[in-house]
Amino acid sequence: MQAASLLKSSPHFSPSSLLPSKTRVFRFSPSTTIKSPKRSQTPLKSLTRVSSSQATTESPISPPPPPPSIGSASDVVKQFYTRINGHDLDSVANLIAENCVYEDLVFSQPFVGRKAILDFFKKFTDSISTDLKFVIDDISSEDSSAVGVTWHLEWRGRPFPFSKGCSFYRLEVVNGQRQIVYGRDSVEPAIKPGEMALIAIGGVTRLLQSFPQLADRL
Secondary structure, three states: OHHHHHHHHOOOOOHHHHOOOOOOOOOOOOOOOOOOOOOOOOOOOOOOOOOHHHHOOOOOOOOOOOOOOOOOHHHHHHHHHHHHHOOOHHHHHHHEEEEEEEEEOOOOOOEEOHHHHHHHHHHHHHHOOOOEEEEEEEEOOOOOOEEEEEEEEEEOOEEOOOOOEEEEEEEEEEOOEEEEEEEEEEEOOOOOOOHHHHHHHHHHHHHHHHOHHHHHHO
16 A cells, blocks of 8 residues: 555656665667577587497307218228328227228138227238338219228339229218228239139039038038
């Protein structure tokens, strides 16, 4: 009520007179603009994009190495002859199965077992020099479990007399390694009877036909 009476009694009264004397009143015209504070002109550092592969500190886990490959049957037989030529019987042992059976038709009985076979080849290599070597003439490679070989012996690169032969090998994978489980050697005879061999075979055949019970003694 006092403020209303004061307005009526004072014609020169203005609302600003009610404010404290130290208070400033700012009037803004439509043309007045407010300046924003100046921004720093310091350039921003450039940003480096980091790829997902770089962001990972740990290296990727590489796949495990593949298992060692198993050599082919023909490769195993080639190694067999190479190591015999080098008189390296320790490495030959890895190519022969523990229960291998080896027939050399020069002998009346086969060699049974790795140890017996290695003992035979040790006697063979001890009786010859390293100048006498096996040379493979032909070898089959299509079958993964059976190999046929024709070979001969050479002395310092020259053919050795009466040394032609052929061999057969059967192989199996044992403990992840292909090994020889059976072998047979047929060697050229030093004495060649020729047609006499045919006569001998014919005579034995006629004898068996006449006395079939003799076949039990063969």
